[in-house]
Amino acid sequence: xxxxxxxxxxxxxxxGAGLAAVGALDPVATAAARAVGAKTYTNPVYAxxxxxxxxxxxxxxxxxxxxxxxxRKADGRIFTVLRSPDLVSWQETGGALVSPSDDARYEYxxxxxxxxxxxxYLYYAMxxxxxxxxxxxxxxxxxxGGPYVDVGTPLVECSGNRFAIDAHPFRDTDxxxxxxxxxxxxxTDDGYRPGxxxxxxxxxxxxxxxxxxxxxxxxxxxxxxxxANRRMEVYDRTFDWHTIEGAWVRRHGGKxxxxxxxxxxQTERYGVDYVVADSVLxxxxxxxxxxxxxRGVPGRVRGPGHxxxxxxxxxxxxxxxxxxxxxxxxxxxxIDPLVWTAAGPxxxxxxxxxxxxxx
Numbered sequence: 001x002x003x004x005x006x007x008x009x010x011x012x013x014x015x016g017a018g019l020a021a022v023g024a025l026d027p028v029a030t031a032a033a034r035a036v037g038a039k040t041y042t043n044p045v046y047a048x049x050x051x052x053x054x055x056x057x058x059x060x061x062x063x064x065x066x067x068x069x070x071x072r073k074a075d076g077r078i079f080t081v082l083r084s085p086d087l088v089s090w091q092e093t094g095g096a097l098v099s100p101s102d103d104a105r106y107e108y109x110x111x112x113x114x115x116x117x118x119x120x121y122l123y124y125a126m127x128x129x130x131x132x133x134x135x136x137x138x139x140x141x142x143x144x145g146g147p148y149v150d151v152g153t154p155l156v157e158c159s160g161n162r163f164a165i166d167a168h169p170f171r172d173t174d175x176x177x178x179x180x181x182x183x184x185x186x187x188t189d190d191g192y193r194p195g196x197x198x199x200x201x202x203x204x205x206x207x208x209x210x211x212x213x214x215x216x217x218x219x220x221x222x223x224x225x226x227x228a229n230r231r232m233e234v235y236d237r238t239f240d241w242h243t244i245e246g247a248w249v250r251r252h253g254g255k256x257x258x259x260x261x262x263x264x265x266q267t268e269r270y271g272v273d274y275v276v277a278d279s280v281l282x283x284x285x286x287x288x289x290x291x292x293x294x295r296g297v298p299g300r301v302r303g304p305g306h307x308x309x310x311x312x313x314x315x316x317x318x319x320x321x322x323x324x325x326x327x328x329x330x331x332x333x334x335i336d337p338l339v340w341t342a343a344g345p346x347x348x349x350x351x352x353x354x355x356x357x358x359x
Contacts (some may be wrong), residue, residue, distance in 0.1 A: 041088040041356040043349070044323070044332035048092070050080060051331040052166075052246065054112030055308035055320045056144070062087055062310065063144045064320065064333065065096055065111035065122065070104065079111045079124070081145050086313055086358040087320065087335050093145045096122060100137070100150035105129045110246070110306070113144070114169040114206070116177070121206050122148040123155075123167035123179065132163045132234045136181055138207050151207045157183060158201060158213040162234070165196075166306075169203065170249040172280050177203040180247035180258065185218055186235050193219040195226060195242030198260060200281060216258060216282055217275055219244055221289045224262035225269075246272075246306035249280070250317070252340060256280050259345075261305035262291060266328075270303040271295030272321070274345060293338075294319060294347045301349040302328065309338060312357030319347045 050066035057063075066080040073080065077095025084090045096111060107128035114121045120141045127134030136155040139148035157164045161183040168180040180200045188194055197218035202210040219242035226243035246261035256277045263269040271291025275284035296302050307321035317338040322331040335357070338347050 039356055039358060040353045041335065042353045043334040043336070043351055044325075045088050045335055046082060046090040046333035047325075048080070048332070049330045050082070050333040051322050052110040052306045053308055053320050053322055053333055054110065055310050056113040056115065057310050058115055058144050061085060061144070063113060064090065064308075065113055066322075066333075067109050067111070068095075069107045069109070070128070072099070077147060078108045079122075082333070083145065086356070087310070087318055088356050088358065090333065096146040097124070097139055097148045097150070098146075100126065100139070100152075103129070109134070110166045112168055112308075114171075114177075115144070116171075116206055119206075120144055120146075120148070121169065122146075123169055125165040125167065126154075127163075127165075130162075132184065132232065134163050134165050136164045136167045136179070136209075138167075140207075155179065155207075155209050156211070157181075157199075158209065158211040159183065159199075163196070166245050166247065168247045168249065169206075170280070173251065177206060178249075178280055179203050179209060180216065180249060182245040182247065185215075186232075186237070186239070191220070193224070193242040194239045195219045195224070195244070197244050198247050198258070214281060216247070216284050217244055217260065217287060219262075220287065223269055223290050226264045248307060248309055250309050252345075254278075256284075257345065258284050259293060259307070259309065261307070265303055265305065268296050268298065268302055270305050272305050272307060272319075272347070293345055294321065294336075294349060296323075297349060297351075300351050303331070304334065304349050312337075314357045316357065318357055323349065 052067045054065045062084045064082040073095030075094045079096035081093045081096045082090040109125040111124040122139045125134045139150040141148040163184040166182040185197045198216040201213040224242040226241045228240045230241040231238045248259045259274045272294035273288045277284040302324040304323040307319045312318045
């Protein structure tokens with residue numbers, strides 16, 4: 001898709017038919033949902049634009065942050081912020097990030113929150129002015145909903161990669177923090193496919209990378225193809241480019257599960273798979289030949305992915321993800337339970353009423 005790169009597409013759809021027009025949910029409907037304890041839900045649980053939802057639970061409330069690309073919210077900030085008591089009834093509270101640059105050409109992608117020692121952190125990617133150049137950044141706030149102010153320097157990726165996106169902060173059982181993220185791998189060493197893959201580094205003081213990055217996962221299978229015959233001038237080459245992105249790590253049964261989204265997010269092939277390790281730094285193994293955890297349903301659900309995993313009010317694990325609306329003009333917020341089966345974690349996307357996390 002030479003005429004419409006991923007960056008172009010984000011610019012076109014970040015507003016989702018006009019982000020500025022998307023306000024809070026109807027207060028009567030929201031109040032009604034709370035009154036019954038949100039015993040059921042029907043996707044989407046938020047119909048506005050909410051790509052790449054990064055979700056955090058803090059003191060009994062859920063906070064979700066979504067990509068806005070180059071757009072600004074009504075308060076002039078970047079990233080949509082939603083708040084919910086139950087993962088079902090969501091209310092928009094405004095924008096999250098105070099713009100770190102006066103240059104309106106910059107795009108801002110995939111915000112993910114974290115909380116540590118009384119302070120809130122928001123990790124995100126900034127770029128889009130030059131081809132395949134995005135950097136990881138972090139902002140801080142005294143409040144969960146912001147405003148967040150950038151610390152002033154990027155999180156330096158140790159390989160010198162010019163393209164680093166989708167930062168995911170993870171705290172291990174010993175209290176140490178790590179940052180998983182996606183970066184480009186244009187080579188084909190050891191039989192890997194050229195494309196975007198996953199890496200991890202240790203966080204120092206929440207605002208700096210240790211410079212000890214290592215690869216978590218690269219593409220091997222056909223289902224993760226982003227675009228065939230993709231011309232990338234920055235590498236002066238044409239690739240069958242594969243994409244693995246949107247990492248989210250969950251410790252379960254003494255092992256580390258690194259979930260990820262794969263393929264082209266505009267297509268029916270986009271979905272979620274996972275790899276497993278005994279240590280947070282890997283090695284991670286067991287990638288699937290298809291999206292085993294979450295994938296689309298023909299004619300009903302398209303492009304589910306780039307998710308978060310949180311514990312619901314019911315104590316179960318829930319996936320919070322985006323999926324396209326019927327017109328393919330906006331990615332909306334959806335939830336469904338994550339089930340740990342003997343075959344591995346699974347999530348079935350739903351479009352009809354189901355038992356909610358508050359049931």
